[in-house]
Amino acid sequence: MTHDFRQVERQRGRAVALAGVLMTALCAALVLLGGAGGGAGADLARSWPTYVGLAGLVLLFALSMQRQHARLAALEAELRAAAVREATLGARFSELSFLFDISTQVQLRLDLQGMLDLAVQRLLACLEAHQSSIMLLDEASGLLEVRAVAGADAGLVAGAVVRPGEGIAGHVFATGEPLALTPEVMRRRFPAETKRGRQIGSGVCVPMRFRDQAIGVVSVTRAGGEPFGDLHVRMLAAFADHFAATVVKTRHHREVLERVRRAA
Amino acid sequence: MTHDFRQVERQRGRAVALAGVLMTALCAALVLLGGAGGGAGADLARSWPTYVGLAGLVLLFALSMQRQHARLAALEAELRAAAVREATLGARFSELSFLFDISTQVQLRLDLQGMLDLAVQRLLACLEAHQSSIMLLDEASGLLEVRAVAGADAGLVAGAVVRPGEGIAGHVFATGEPLALTPEVMRRRFPAETKRGRQIGSGVCVPMRFRDQAIGVVSVTRAGGEPFGDLHVRMLAAFADHFAATVVKTRHHREVLERVRRAA
Numbered sequence: 263m264t265h266d267f268r269q270v271e272r273q274r275g276r277a278v279a280l281a282g283v284l285m286t287a288l289c290a291a292l293v294l295l296g297g298a299g300g301g302a303g304a305d306l307a308r309s310w311p312t313y314v315g316l317a318g319l320v321l322l323f324a325l326s327m328q329r330q331h332a333r334l335a336a337l338e339a340e341l342r343a344a345a346v347r348e349a350t351l352g353a354r355f356s357e358l359s360f361l362f363d364i365s366t367q368v369q370l371r372l373d374l375q376g377m378l379d380l381a382v383q384r385l386l387a388c389l390e391a392h393q394s395s396i397m398l399l400d401e402a403s404g405l406l407e408v409r410a411v412a413g414a415d416a417g418l419v420a421g422a423v424v425r426p427g428e429g430i431a432g433h434v435f436a437t438g439e440p441l442a443l444t445p446e447v448m449r450r451r452f453p454a455e456t457k458r459g460r461q462i463g464s465g466v467c468v469p470m471r472f473r474d475q476a477i478g479v480v481s482v483t484r485a486g487g488e489p490f491g492d493l494h495v496r497m498l499a500a501f502a503d504h505f506a507a508t509v510v511k512t513r514h515h516r517e518v519l520e521r522v523r524r525a526a
Numbered sequence: 527m528t529h530d531f532r533q534v535e536r537q538r539g540r541a542v543a544l545a546g547v548l549m550t551a552l553c554a555a556l557v558l559l560g561g562a563g564g565g566a567g568a569d570l571a572r573s574w575p576t577y578v579g580l581a582g583l584v585l586l587f588a589l590s591m592q593r594q595h596a597r598l599a600a601l602e603a604e605l606r607a608a609a610v611r612e613a614t615l616g617a618r619f620s621e622l623s624f625l626f627d628i629s630t631q632v633q634l635r636l637d638l639q640g641m642l643d644l645a646v647q648r649l650l651a652c653l654e655a656h657q658s659s660i661m662l663l664d665e666a667s668g669l670l671e672v673r674a675v676a677g678a679d680a681g682l683v684a685g686a687v688v689r690p691g692e693g694i695a696g697h698v699f700a701t702g703e704p705l706a707l708t709p710e711v712m713r714r715r716f717p718a719e720t721k722r723g724r725q726i727g728s729g730v731c732v733p734m735r736f737r738d739q740a741i742g743v744v745s746v747t748r749a750g751g752e753p754f755g756d757l758h759v760r761m762l763a764a765f766a767d768h769f770a771a772t773v774v775k776t777r778h779h780r781e782v783l784e785r786v787r788r789a790a
Contacts, residue, residue, distance in 0.1 A: 341608060362764045369772060523786060525790065
């Protein structure tokens with residue numbers, strides 16, 4: 263699309279040049295008229311409608327050019343905005359395809375920890391994130407536990423626990439409401455987190471829901487760059503719901519197997 | 527975007543009206559000049575540069591208007607095309623999200639037949655298809671068998687078998703190559719299928735691959751309407767690969783369970 267914009271710029275340049283030529287021609291015509299009139303006072307009285315008419319034409323032409331320019335500029339801006347929207351949507355489509363592929367790869371693992379580790383690593387690459395983590399509810403303790411983390415500070419975050427309702431992840435878990443995090447949202451809704459010196463550029467935190475019941479939380483953060491948008495929230499929510507189903511099913515199969523083994 | 531186009535049309539209408547006013551003014555100026563000249567032959571000889579100059583201006587102005595119109599029309603066409611591309615990409619994004627959701631719903635089923643039936647029904651709705659079907663390889667017989675079908679002629683197609691390599695589904699299974707079907711592709715590559723009176727508007731047929739090995743085929747067809755595109759092929763291929771992993775895993779779990787039960 264950049265090429266088209268450049269073409270439009272060139273065309274506009276030619277339009278301005280053409281306007282210049284026209285103006286020069288108008289001036290030349292006026293001078294010719296003046297010369298033809300012989301410069302006498304009676305002549306001016308006779309030919310003033312011509313001068314007024316020509317001056318009016320110049321004015322009309324200038325106004326028309328200005329309007330055309332404004333219109334072209336508006337159209338160009340629209341085209342540019344459309345190109346940006348299209349590129350953005352294309353990027354989101356690729357990311358969603360990637361998330362779908364990650365879900366397929368996760369499916370091929372048999373052990374839960376292997377699935378979790380694979381997911382956080384792939385999320386990091388897919389969403390160009392700084393850090394990604396998955397927390398699961400430990401039903402025995404009633405706490406959310408970081409079960410897998412990839413990216414920055416992975417060592418610090420691994421194994422951390424949080425009470426449902428506390429902090430960002432606890433809030434998302436308790437409310438089941440996906441969140442797009444920006445520095446502004448952090449300051450307004452989670453001042454305590456900001457005070458703790460957690461500086462993020464932008465982030466997405468979504469619940470892993472299984473039949474409308476949260477079983478964990480998926481978070482990704484970016485230190486800088488382009489902030490996450492609403493489509494990212496929707497995409498990651500779809501991924502997290504799918505992942506919740508996978509986790510529940512894996513646990514279910516393990517339980518069935520153990521029951522059968524115990525019965526033996 | 528329709529609104530924008532209408533606005534552009536209105537602006538263009540105003541531009542044409544303005545051009546009309548300018549032309550009228552030019553003619554009026556010419557007439558005034560003629561009147562001022564008194565109509566004498568000597569006068570015409572004296573003022574011909576003025577007439578030529580004005581005629582040149584009219585010509586330049588007309589050319590300029592025509593160029594502006596052509597430019598505006600080109601920009602409008604581009605904007606319209608961009609809007610169509612954006613809408614199309616948006617529709618594909620929604621369909622891919624839907625396919626992701628279907629995969630999640632399929633995950634929640636425990637029995638293979640339930641998964642297959644749910645998948646074909648949801649595919650029908652998601653892709654506005656006329657018929658959708660899933661074939662799986664029966665390892666005992668070495669034949670592809672229609673295990674689930676939804677939509678038109680479901681009764682006729684259910685349970686049908688095909689040898690790998692034969693027909694469209696057999697070809698896709700044997701080569702592992704996803705196919706976008708159009709009447710033209712059907713005629714050129716699968717004349718036998720066309721002769722059998724299978725008339726489809728458009729279709730997509732993709733292999734279900736598990737670790738690069740096809741285990742079945744997913745097909746969707748539309749009787750008419752908008753034909754399926756390349757993005758549909760990519761999306762359905764991603765879905766089919768995911769579904770293959772789900773099928774293999776479900777079978778694996780069943781086998782493990784049976785082995786444990788037998789060992790008991």
